[in-house]
Amino acid sequence: MIRSQLSKLLLIATVLVSPLQAATIESFYGEGSFQQKDLTVDGVNRSYYLYTPKGVEGPSKTLLVFHGGGGNANLSRFYGYESLADLYGFRIVYPQGINNMWNVGLKLPKMAPDLEKIDDLSYFDNMLEDLNSKGLLNPDKVFATGNSMGGYMSFYLSCHRTDRLTAIAPVVASMLVEVAESCQPSKPLPVLLTMGTEDKSVPFKGGELGGPQNKLLSYSESLNFWAKANGCNNSRAATLFDLDSNDGIQTYATLWNECRNNVSVKGYQVDGMGHRLPGTKTPDNLQELLSVEIPADMDEVLGKQTFDYFGAAEIWYFFQQY
Numbered sequence: 054m055i056r057s058q059l060s061k062l063l064l065i066a067t068v069l070v071s072p073l074q075a076a077t078i079e080s081f082y083g084e085g086s087f088q089q090k091d092l093t094v095d096g097v098n099r100s101y102y103l104y105t106p107k108g109v110e111g112p113s114k115t116l117l118v119f120h121g122g123g124g125n126a127n128l129s130r131f132y133g134y135e136s137l138a139d140l141y142g143f144r145i146v147y148p149q150g151i152n153n154m155w156n157v158g159l160k161l162p163k164m165a166p167d168l169e170k171i172d173d174l175s176y177f178d179n180m181l182e183d184l185n186s187k188g189l190l191n192p193d194k195v196f197a198t199g200n201s202m203g204g205y206m207s208f209y210l211s212c213h214r215t216d217r218l219t220a221i222a223p224v225v226a227s228m229l230v231e232v233a234e235s236c237q238p239s240k241p242l243p244v245l246l247t248m249g250t251e252d253k254s255v256p257f258k259g260g261e262l263g264g265p266q267n268k269l270l271s272y273s274e275s276l277n278f279w280a281k282a283n284g285c286n287n288s289r290a291a292t293l294f295d296l297d298s299n300d301g302i303q304t305y306a307t308l309w310n311e312c313r314n315n316v317s318v319k320g321y322q323v324d325g326m327g328h329r330l331p332g333t334k335t336p337d338n339l340q341e342l343l344s345v346e347i348p349a350d351m352d353e354v355l356g357k358q359t360f361d362y363f364g365a366a367e368i369w370y371f372f373q374q375y
Contacts, residue, residue, distance in 0.1 A: 057179050058320055059212070068208060068287040069092040078219075079132045081130060081135065081136070082130065082135060083104060083106060083134060083136060083139045084106070084107055084139055085104055085105050085106040085107050085109070085135070085138070085139065086102050086103075086104070086105050087102060087103070087130075088102065088103050088105075090102070090103055091365055092180065092183060094172065094175050094176045094179050095172055095175055096261055097151075098150050098177070099144055099149070100126075101126065101147060101148045101149055101180050101351075102126045102127065102146070102147040102149070103144060103145070103146055103147075103184075103190055103259075104130075104135055104138060104144060104145040104146075104147070104210075105144050105180060105189075105200070106135075106138050106142060106143075106144075106327075107139070108142070108294075109142050109143075109144060109187075110317070112145070112189060112190055112191040112300070113142065113144050113189065113190075113191055113194075113209065114142075114143035114190060114191055114194035114196070115143065115144045115145075115146055115184065115189075115190055115194065115195050115196070115289045116134060116138070116143055116144070116145050116146070116196045116197075116198065116369070116372070117145075117146045117148060117180075117196065117197045117198070117199075117259070118132065118134055118145060118146070118147055118148075118198055118199060118203070119148055119150075119155065119193070119197065119198070119199030119202075119203030119204075119206040119207060120147070120148075120149075120150065120153070120199065120200075120202075120203050121201035121202050121203050122150075122153065122154050122155070122201060122202035123154075124203075125153050126147035126148060127147070127323060129147045129199075129203075132146065132200075132330060132364075132365050133333065133363065133365040133366075134365050134369070137365060137369045138367060140316060141369065141373065143194075144184075144189065144199060145271075145339065146180060146184070148176070148177075148180060150169075150173070150223055151171050152165065154168060154202065154240055154250055155173055155202050155203070155205065155206040155209075155305055156168050156169060156170075156171040156172070156173045156211040157173075157202065157205040157206050157208070157229070157232070158205070158209060158229045158231055158232045158311070159202075159205065159229070159262070159263070159267050160264075160267055161205070161243060161263060162266075164263075165167065166254070167286075168322030173206070173209075173258045173302070173362075174210075174214065177187070177210060177214060177217075177344050178214070178217075181195065181217060190270045192217070193219065194219050194375075195208055195217060195218055195219050195221070196218070196219055196220050196221070196372045197211075197218055197220075197221045197222075198221065198222040198223065198224065198368055199223065199224065199226075200224045200225055200330055201203060201224075201225050201226055201254070201255065201328065202217055202224070202226070202228070202372075203223075204223030204224050204225060204226025204357075205223070205225075205229065207221040207222070207223045207226070208221070208223055208226065208227075208229070208275075209231060209232060209320050211242055211244070212232055212233075212235070212236035212237070212238060212240065215238040215239040215240055215242055216239045218242060219372070220242065220243035220244070220316075220371070220372050220373065220375050221242065221243075221244055221245075222244070222245040222246070222247070222368040222371060223244075223247075224236060224246075224248075224269075224330050224364065224368075225247070225248055225249065225252055225254070225255050225328050225329070225330070226248075226255055227248065227255065227256075227257075227259060227269045227270050227271060227274070228269070228270045228274075228275045228278060229266040229268070229269060229270075230269065230270055231268070233270055233278055234375075236278075236282075238282050239281070240311060240314070240323050241283040241284065241313040241314040241316040242279070242282075242283065242316060243266075243318070243372075243375050244276075244279040244283075244317045244318050244319070244373070245317040245320075245321070245366075245368060246272065246275055246276055246319070246320045246321070246329070247319070247320075247321040247323065247328050247364060247368075247370045248259055248272045248320075248322065248323065248329070249294050249323045249325070249326030249328065249329060249356065249357075250323065250324050250325060250326065251290045251324065251325055251326060251327050251357060252326075252328045252355060253326050253327060253328065253356055253362075254327075254328045254354065254357060255328065256267065256269060256271075257271065257272050258271045258272070258273035259274060272320065272322060273320075276286075276307065276318055276320045277310075279318045280312070280318045281311045282314050282319055283312040283313055284312055284313040285307070285309035285310075285311060285312035285313075285316075286309075286311040286312070287309065287311050288307055288309045289297050289305045289307075289308055290305060290306065290308075291305070291306055291308075292304075292305055292306075292360040293305070293306045293362075294331075294347075294359075294362045295319075295361060296360075296361045296362075297359070297360060299367075300325075300357075300359055300360075300361075301323035301325050302324060302326050302357060302359040302361065303324050303325070303361075304321050304322065304323045304324070304331070304361060304362070305321075305322045305324065306319065306320065306321055307319065307320045307322070307323075308320075316375070317374075319371060323359060325357055326356065326357055326358065326359050327354075327356015327357050327358070327361075328353050328354070328355050328356055328359045329356065330356060330364040330365070331360075331361065331362055331363070331364040331368075332359070332361070332362050332363035332364050332365070333358070333363075333364065334363075360373040
């Protein structure tokens with residue numbers, strides 16, 4: 054049963070289309086260039102994809118969008134970040150995990166027995182070094198986000214590569230207990246966390262994921278970890294984003310903004326939402342895009358969605374403060 058549930062989690066929606074854009078999936082491609090970049094990391098052939106808006110030349114801000122487990126780099130394009138990149142002039146890196154997964158500290162002996170042998174930290178380093186060597190990277194403006202396992206990867210990097218990041222924004226992913234226990238950030242780091250209270254895949258209140266070998270902090274514990282790590286003093290809560298009062302979903306924001314180095318920690322608790330990025334919907338041709346069989350009850354597994362705000366835009370608005 055556990056393996057079946059986790060299999061569904063790893064197939065879940067990295068392809069998402071915003072209702073604020075045109076209904077066709079093609080509308081989510083930006084007007085800039087999209088190129089595959091190849092690397093060799095410790096003797097292993099790896100790749101990533103780079104989106105560059107028209108008119109962006111030389112070193113720029115860079116957003117890394119890590120795909121979810123079972124997804125891939127190309128599918129991450131449909132979160133809607135390219136339209137924001139065209140508007141605000143930043144590059145997007147879409148990393149590609151081996152076997153469509155990331156080594157983030159999860160132990161999956163049956164599904165991915167070799168996962169812990171993959172060095173995704175070196176892969177991350179190599180991507181940044183490749184961009185920097187080509188004169189494309191502003192090393193002081195590197196941001197990371199991702200849904201589900203992509204969110205775990207953002208948290209993992211925040212602990213192991215703090216000095217190479219400007220801010221992170223995990224979505225529907227709290228911190229692994231084992232990662233948090235060994236985490237010693239080298240500097241204060243801005244963090245924005247978005248989670249739905251009715252997520253059937255990643256427990257909002259913490260607990261096990263795929264068995265007792267993987268334990269998660271809760272949404273609140275994850276935020277409190279970073280508030281403490283960043284030396285924050287006070288927090289305040291407010292009700293936000295309830296444009297549709299009939300959908301039964303409200304977003305509650307918690308903010309710590311009195312932190313060392315003027316960073317902040319922010320959480321969006323989306324009451325009633327499932328395993329989703331707010332303001333997006335699953336396209337009708339998801340199975341074709343993933344090239345795998347989609348569970349018949351996928352919508353039930355994903356849970357309810359809200360269109361009160363466009364999640365990708367809210368993430369970038371947070372990032373651009375830094």
